[in-house]
Amino acid sequence: MAKPMPMRGPGRGMAPGGDMPKARKGTLPRVVKLLMEDYKWLFLLAMLLMTLYSLGNITPSIFIKKISDIILGFTKGASWEEARPEILSVLVVMVVLLVSTIVCNFFYARIMAVVTQGFLDKMRKRMFNKMQALPIKYFDAHGHGDIMSHYTNDIDTLRQLVSQSIPRLLQSGVMLVGMLGIMLWYSMNLMLVVLVAVFGMSFAVKHIGGKSASNFIRQQKAIGKLEGFVEELMNGQKVVKVFCHEEASQADFDKVNAELCEAATKATRFANILGPVMGNIGNMLYVLIAIVGSAFITLKTPNASLSGLFYGTFGTVLELSVVISFLNIAKQFTGQVNGIAQQFNSIVMALAGADRIFRLMDEEPEADEGYVTLVNAEELPDGSLREADHRTGVWAWRHPHKADGTVTFERLRGDVRMFDVDFSYVEGKKVLEDITLWAEPGQKIAFVGATGAGKTTITNLINRFYDIEDGKIRYDGINITKIRKPDLRRSLGVVLQDVNLFTGTVMDNIRYGKLDATDEECIRAAKLANAHDFISRLPQGYETMLTSNGANLSQGQRQLLSIARAAVADPPVMILDEATSSIDTRTEALVQQGMDALMHGRTVFVIAHRLSTVRNADAIMVLDHGKIIERGSHADLIAQKGTYYKLYTGAFELE
Amino acid sequence: MIKKMISCIRENRLHTILTPLFMVGEVGLECTLPMITAKLINALEDGADMSLILQYGGILILMAMCSMSCGILSGWFAASAAAGFSKNLRHDLFAKVQSFSFANIDKFSTASLVTRLTTDVTNVQMAFMMIIRTAVRSPLMLIFAVIMSVNMGGSIALVFFVVIPILGFGLIYIARRAMPLFKAVFKKYDKLNNSVQENVKGMRVVKSFVREEYEKQKFGAASEDVRNDFTRVEKLLAINNPLMLLSMYICMILIPLLSAKLIISSGGTQMQVGDLASLITYAMQILMSLMMLSMIFVMITISGEGARRIAEVLDTETSLQNPEPGVRKLKDAAGRPVELRVPVTEVADGSIDFENVSFKYNQEAKAYALADVNLHIKPGQTVGILGGTGSSKTTLIQLISRLYDVTEGSVRVGKIDTRLYDMEVLRSQVAVVLQKNVLFSGTIAENLRWGDPDASDEELVRACKQAQAHEFIMANPEGYDRYIEQGGANVSGGQKQRLCIARALLKKPKILILDDSTSAVDTQTDALIRKAFREELPDITKLIIAQRVASVQDADLILVMDNGRVVAQGTHEELLATNEIYQEVYYSQTKGGDDNG
Secondary structure, X not given: OOOOOOOOOOOOOOOHHHOOOOOOOOHHHHHHHHHHHHHHHXXXXXHHHHXXXXXXXXXXXXXXXXXXXXXXXXXXXXXXXXHHHHHHHHHHHHHHHHHHHHHHHHXXXXXXXXXXXXXXHHXXXXXXXXXXXXXXXXXXXXXXXXXXXXXXXHHXXXXXXXXXXXXXXXHHHHHHHHHHHHHHHHOHHHHHHHHHHHHHHHHHHHHHHHHHHHHHHHHHXXXXXXXXXXXXXXXXXXXXXXXXXHHHHHHHHHHHHHHHHHHHHHHHHHHHHHHHHHHHHHHHHHHHHHHHHHHHHHHOOEOOOHHHHHHOOOOOXXXXXXXXXXXXXHHHHHHHHHHHHHHHHHHHHHHHHHHHHHHHHHOOOOOOOOOEEEEEEEEOOOOOEEEOOOOOOOEEEEEEOOOOOOEEEEEOOOOEEEEEEEEXXXXXXXXXXXXXXXXXXXXXXXXXXXXXXXXXXXXXXXXXXXXXXXXXXXXXXXXXXXXXXXXXXHOEEEEOOOOOOOOXXXXXXXXXXXXXXXXXXXXXXXXXXXXXXXXXXXXXXXXXXXXXXXXXXXXXXHXXXXXXXXXXXXXXXXXXXXXXOOOOHHHHHHHHHHHHHHHOOOEEEEEOXXXXXXXXXXXXXXXXXXXXXXXXXXXXXXXXXXXXXXXXXXXXXXX | OHHHHHOOOHHXXXXXXXXXXXXXXXXXXXXXXXXXXXXXXXXXXXXXXHHHHHHHHHHHHHHHHHXXXXXXXXXXXXXXXXXXXXXXXXXXXHHHHHHOOHHHHHHOOHHHHHHHHHHHHHHHHHHHHHHHOHHHHHHHHHHHHHHHHHHHHHHHHHHHHHHXXXXXXXXXXXXXXXXXXXXXXXXXHHHHHHHHHHHHHOHHHHHHOOOHHHHHHHHHHHHHHHHHHHHXXXXXXXXXXXXXXXXXXXXXXXXXXXHHHHHHHOOOOOOOHHHHHHHHHHHHHHHHHHHHHHHHHHHHHHHHHHHHHHHHHHOOOOOOXXXXXXXXXXXXXXXXXXXXXXXXXXXXXXXXXXXXXXXXXXXXXOOOOEEEEEEEEOOOOEEXXXXXXXXXXXXXXXXXXXXXXXXXXXXXXXXXXXHHEOHHHHHHHEEEEOOOOOOOOEEHHHHHOOXXXXXXXXXXXXXXXXXXXXXXXXXXXXXXXXXXXHHHOOOOHHHHHXXXXXXXXXXXXXXXXXXXXXXXXXXXXXXXXXXXXXXXXXXXXXXXXXXXXXXXXXXXXXEEEEOOEEEEEEOHHHHXXXXXXXXXXXXXXXXXXXXXX
């Protein structure tokens, strides 16, 4: 089901704790700077056009004053024919000006469409590219929903900022200055009246707007709460039914719902009131100008104006036409102030959104100080290796030595050793302690232990998703911190317990393991993984589209695909994390066969959730609270009658 | 759809009506203001004295004050009307979902229900407020302003009749062309976001295979695609503003020209300078309201999509309902006629009978999920069910507590057809521990009391001891007050399963069904649970679905299922002697043990 506004989770995008979303200093300049980097000339051109049409927008009030003057000059006893040329000459100038205003506006809008969408596209790419460089730690520490909201909510507010708020602010600024100029030119006395009204308006904005903002935040919180509640309940809806808990759930929901209703009422209430208050202050100003203007005329109060200075009529009595045009100017002036007030909230929100995007972009990328690389190699007759510029099927570590400037080549074999490794996710809370183990090429090492014993953590260290705190890990004798991360990871295959498939065909998903694999290679890998049979039975075989993480496949089938994906990459070392969810005995046997085929001839680390797979491992490590408490072959450990024995005989839970 | 929405106004009817009423007041006053102002200016021109000016001024200020009050009140009522409306809408939606049967729940995904209850309702709420405020305001403003200007400028007002159609049709044309484009773009945007989500979720895979560059390219292409489409739509919308300006300027040029002619040639008798300023104000008001109208048009179309999806939920008929109250004439086991008052409010005993039961999830489905099942289970029996994935074990047990209705045949519990029971009674007597079980955020005790809200602490402990959960609960210092995170994230799989069993036991049911509910529990504990069932709960009929033969081998009756059929039933010994599937499963699971003797 498509959503009209994609992924717009209402509770999201708020600062944690729901405080007023505050942007760091320098956020606005940074947005403008990036904008200028991307679209300097187009953006400046757009702003120029906007300034022109904003100025053009003020001109009608000048013309109306001119025409009123002419009319007043001709009223008594004059004929239309006498007045016509004068009026027409004014109107012709007006037509020319206004047509160019329209043209400016049209091109402004078109250019801004290009600039805004282009800028958003670039920002999205910047964010995404940066995100690809971030360490796994970032993704473990941040909720997926939060990361997603950068691409939805925050980009949306940025669009608002670039396409609406910034231009509106500039435009209103230009118009306000322009109108101030006109007012100064005609009458400073009346200008003072206008300024009084503006003062009243900013007072209203501050009070009503401030109340609205704080209630708006409460509303966001309430929506977040309701969303959480609904999500939990909808997930457990079948349990609700089975326990006949419908009425109790409804009562709980109504409570949360009432809270939201109250907060929403207050938030919208103040926002709704702001409009009429501002509008009617504008109306009162209109009246005030009429009264004050007429009072000036009646009382013959001297008028201070720049035009007066210019024409030497300074201090003479106000003309009626000035009052009339002021009525219009005042209306426009308050309209612009109102406009800025309306933008205020969205600018605060947009800057907070932009700031969140920048925080993502400012994250420390995954460091890679490695310099040992994986290269194609060919063997020389004397048994030594040489780098090759084509695929040879032989891989070697290219190891430059800084000390003497030489380069050595070490054949990629898949020998992994850990020495006294310590690790903690949070400083001071050791998750792994004193882990020492070695896996020779072709060996199978199994990790066994309860949830939280540290099984998965060990594999996270081998491919450097996380870095060890103390100790050493060597791959083919090379300290893995010296190996360039992409090369290290390419030499390690991973099958995770939570299978992630991507939108695309089955073939695409297998090929993900090796982008230049031919169809034949992919099919061979699928056969090896025992996946070929079920794939062939899919409606379009290998061309079947998979969506939403392969929702149309069973858990076991997805597992088989992920094995095929690892098989096509053909790495010397594999990390296998067994699936925990219950698949039936037959599919499990298929998956097991596939895994066995994949393991053949490779160094393998298996995280076992069921003991049936462990028996033929070369070494089994029993982990408990981050330490290896037992190690040895299946027979050794059974003979020991320790923890493993208890696990195996079913006295302990494994998962 | 609209009827459903309107019915959600309910107690907010007064506020919903007051909002537009005050809006009429505000608009009316706002539109008379320029007219009185014109009078004031004209009076000035005629050289009126200060008292007349103050008199007009006083009226005007008073009017502005009244207009403001009306505006404030209208906004005030609109806020509570809209918030109350959406509250009712959410309440109805949630209540509807609560009434859903399993078949209904299967139809909607959790995510889509959450979106409907939040984003969609919020959009509809906005549209609702817009309808009672702006959709009243703009046309009123338009009409008032046109009347006023005709009244004041006479034939000059004809200008509006030229401009309004041009602008109106222009705006509608653009909106109609832009809508489908917008919808298409949003779909693409949705896709783009989905691909980001895939990337974020699968980051370990991306990094393991070193596919960062590939992902960047993929995303880049999709992002550019979205950009191009969005740019196209926005360029189309770029005509909006110039069109508006054009109409406005036509007024601004024609009105002064015509007014000047009229004023001068009539010598100020038919019209005066003050009227000119007011006419221009009206022109602005008219054009603004047109602009607002086109905006409303777009907004309502967008939220219409949300309203449609809400209505989809509200219109869903609950597929299972309590039987019509009344007396049914039935025949008892011996064939004698008996009268039965339905809905039946008591389950006599824990016997279960399947008579020629066939079932399919969907009327249109060709294949039956379950076919020709005949079963007779006596009260207090323990029944094991074995079978591979897709053999419909879960389907079978879901029919017992009437989570689905049979397609053919009948299921009887306590000798009475499940369709004759009050559903709440039936379900409270048939406890099911679902395969995909869920704990809710709250303490352990709160979760357990789902089974029985009035359960005493002793009862909780007894149930937990039977489910072998007491020990690990007490291992934590907080004991039964320990807080369970959403979805039970802070307890292990085996612990969660045992808590769910305890929760079901607290219902003190006559029938207990475990759907693969001890898969993560170790075999020793599993055996202890079964022992407790046997010794402490002998009267409860127990159905146990399991993957492990060990979990069912001491049952009174074991059903072997394959492909939607019960292919064999009997005791462990009988099946081991006769059934091939059973033998296969049994030997595959026990072979390892033999190896190591």
